[in-house]
Amino acid sequence: MSILVVGSVAFDTVETPSGSGRDLLGGSATHFSVAASFFAPVRLVAVVGEDFGEEHLQAFRERGVDLAGLQRVPGRTFRWAGRYHANLNDRDTLDTQLNVFADFEPQLPEAWRATPVVFLANIDPDLQSHVLEQVRSPEIVAADTMNFWIESKPDSLRRTLGGVHLLFVNDSELRQLTGVWNLVEAGEAVRRMGPRVVVVKRGEHGVLVLDGDDAFALPAFPLRKVEDPTGAGDAFAGGFLGYLASRLPAGARDYRKAAVVGSVMASFQVEAFSLERVRRLTPAEIRGRYEAFQRLTRFGDLEG
Amino acid sequence: MSILVVGSVAFDTVETPSGSGRDLLGGSATHFSVAASFFAPVRLVAVVGEDFGEEHLQAFRERGVDLAGLQRVPGRTFRWAGRYHANLNDRDTLDTQLNVFADFEPQLPEAWRATPVVFLANIDPDLQSHVLEQVRSPEIVAADTMNFWIESKPDSLRRTLGGVHLLFVNDSELRQLTGVWNLVEAGEAVRRMGPRVVVVKRGEHGVLVLDGDDAFALPAFPLRKVEDPTGAGDAFAGGFLGYLASRLPAGARDYRKAAVVGSVMASFQVEAFSLERVRRLTPAEIRGRYEAFQRLTRFGDLEG
Numbered sequence: 001m002s003i004l005v006v007g008s009v010a011f012d013t014v015e016t017p018s019g020s021g022r023d024l025l026g027g028s029a030t031h032f033s034v035a036a037s038f039f040a041p042v043r044l045v046a047v048v049g050e051d052f053g054e055e056h057l058q059a060f061r062e063r064g065v066d067l068a069g070l071q072r073v074p075g076r077t078f079r080w081a082g083r084y085h086a087n088l089n090d091r092d093t094l095d096t097q098l099n100v101f102a103d104f105e106p107q108l109p110e111a112w113r114a115t116p117v118v119f120l121a122n123i124d125p126d127l128q129s130h131v132l133e134q135v136r137s138p139e140i141v142a143a144d145t146m147n148f149w150i151e152s153k154p155d156s157l158r159r160t161l162g163g164v165h166l167l168f169v170n171d172s173e174l175r176q177l178t179g180v181w182n183l184v185e186a187g188e189a190v191r192r193m194g195p196r197v198v199v200v201k202r203g204e205h206g207v208l209v210l211d212g213d214d215a216f217a218l219p220a221f222p223l224r225k226v227e228d229p230t231g232a233g234d235a236f237a238g239g240f241l242g243y244l245a246s247r248l249p250a251g252a253r254d255y256r257k258a259a260v261v262g263s264v265m266a267s268f269q270v271e272a273f274s275l276e277r278v279r280r281l282t283p284a285e286i287r288g289r290y291e292a293f294q295r296l297t298r299f300g301d302l303e304g
Numbered sequence: 305m306s307i308l309v310v311g312s313v314a315f316d317t318v319e320t321p322s323g324s325g326r327d328l329l330g331g332s333a334t335h336f337s338v339a340a341s342f343f344a345p346v347r348l349v350a351v352v353g354e355d356f357g358e359e360h361l362q363a364f365r366e367r368g369v370d371l372a373g374l375q376r377v378p379g380r381t382f383r384w385a386g387r388y389h390a391n392l393n394d395r396d397t398l399d400t401q402l403n404v405f406a407d408f409e410p411q412l413p414e415a416w417r418a419t420p421v422v423f424l425a426n427i428d429p430d431l432q433s434h435v436l437e438q439v440r441s442p443e444i445v446a447a448d449t450m451n452f453w454i455e456s457k458p459d460s461l462r463r464t465l466g467g468v469h470l471l472f473v474n475d476s477e478l479r480q481l482t483g484v485w486n487l488v489e490a491g492e493a494v495r496r497m498g499p500r501v502v503v504v505k506r507g508e509h510g511v512l513v514l515d516g517d518d519a520f521a522l523p524a525f526p527l528r529k530v531e532d533p534t535g536a537g538d539a540f541a542g543g544f545l546g547y548l549a550s551r552l553p554a555g556a557r558d559y560r561k562a563a564v565v566g567s568v569m570a571s572f573q574v575e576a577f578s579l580e581r582v583r584r585l586t587p588a589e590i591r592g593r594y595e596a597f598q599r600l601t602r603f604g605d606l607e608g
Contacts, residue, residue, distance in 0.1 A: 206510075219523050299563075302595075
């Protein structure tokens with residue numbers, strides 16, 4: 001089944017302890033699309049400027065991402081620059097130029113309105129709601145957000161969440177959104193806002209999936225090399241929802257495996273800058289790391 | 305098989321967001337002993353003062369802990385006071401009174417020198433070495449330490465580590481001890497100091513066991529109620545080593561299960577102040593939470 005993503009396509013300038021890169025292809029919708037494309041057909045809704053060339057489209061085309069919803073308008077593409085600290089968790093934003101993204105109004109091609117899985121990447125919650133008004137009875141609507149929107153547009157975000165089944169959120173954002181410190185109780189508070197499933201992204205500490213009374217926890221993969229954390233959360237969401245889209249109608253067991261697949265894609269994402277690692281993955285590499293997660297986490301019964 | 309622990313027995317005065325307690329029975333050796341006692345016979349080497357009464361000994365006696373190595377000397381028992389922040393991870397030490405602990409010289413009863421499993425709790429590394437000089441060919445020597453000793457007695461700590469098979473350490477201490485940020489590489493750096501197995505305690509983020517090329521990761525249990533984190537690390541070590549002591553000679557699969565048992569005991573430890581939850585546990589409760597960890601972490605094959 002197909003999956004539709006609305007979010008940013010950007011050029012990132014990134015410094016990490018391992019190196020740096022200038023005007024790298026990035027953005028939430030970019031990382032999501034490429035990761036999801038290994039599991040399901042992806043439909044991209046985003047905007048780029050005149051500086052976005054054929055060589056940049058190639059990264060999407062080689063992964064079969066449908067670009068019928070990619071607007072190309074006069075002006076420059078969204079640009080972000082940041083520098084990561086030695087701990088690779090904290091980062092400073094050095095520059096943000098919204099450019100053509102400032103006037104972005106997501107428009108879904110008519111034929112895409114019935115896409116069964118929809119991902120609202122981390123953009124203005126009013127734009128997220130605007131997308132939800134255009135879709136027709138999707139099976140799964142998932143959303144991401146960030147502290148900036150939690151603080152600046154709480155009412156808009158609440159309206160969006162009312163139409164969302166699955167929320168991706170990191171632990172500090174979850175606590176900020178709900179005002180509740182305990183993660184289990186914060187998950188219940190989110191449920192009362194709409195989403196049935198809360199996927200708590202904890203970076204190097206893994207992921208916690210709260211699905212009603214069911215909880216699933218997975219540690220992150222202990223990597224020897226982390227070059228660039230940019231896009232890890234979006235690659236995670238891409239693997240997660242791409243896998244779910246391939247399993248519809250999805251049950252509780254599928255959500256658990258989706259969290260592992262998302263973690264697999266995030267673990268590859270951070271091993272290199274931009275899309276360098278993920279775009280070249282093979283199904284065998286993905287399966288291999290999934291199995292490495294099984295070896296990492298398995299343990300036997302208490303007796304025996 | 306028996307397990308010997310050398311560490312502190314103390315009275316703790318603790319404030320947490322859930323409440324507070326005054327002169328609660330605590331100390332690393334206390335929490336370790338009680339947790340380990342559910343799995344193996346425990347021998348305690350520690351020191352207390354004249355203010356340590358029969359009612360306090362009762363907590364050990366009811367768990368069958370052998371007190372032949374508990375010295376009772378003139379003066380007051382070690383006292384610690386601290387206050388936890390709202391996040392339950394950070395804490396401020398408000399008061400430390402070493403009292404009789406200042407002159408502690410651990411002496412092993414002659415019959416205990418051949419104990420197969422030895423735990424050197426978080427005390428002065430010179431005292432830890434002094435204990436190692438008294439034991440005879442133990443199968444497993446495990447140690448805990450902290451930033452204070454890493455900073456103030458690095459050479460003594462290195463000498464201790466040369467005789468240790470298994471090191472319990474949290475992630476920031478591991479990075480401080482080795483000067484290496486990446487946990488996998490830091491684990492290898494510790495191996496070069498002596499310990500074959502490094503157990504990285506990550507608090508609310510679980511545990512990572514590095515055993516040569518083998519890695520095992522387990523998330524923490526998502527608890528709804530955390531009353532007092534004091535003693536969680538020692539209860540973890542107690543469950544871990546107690547279980548191992550019951551499985552000698554222990555293989556790689558036993559180390560994985562030991563990490564789960566340790567996490568089970570730590571999860572109970574934090575649910576109440578002092579020993580209130582752990583001392584009253586039943587084998588059925590322990591097994592029940594072990595199975596809850598299995599439900600929390602299990603996932604199926606990618607296909608199927």
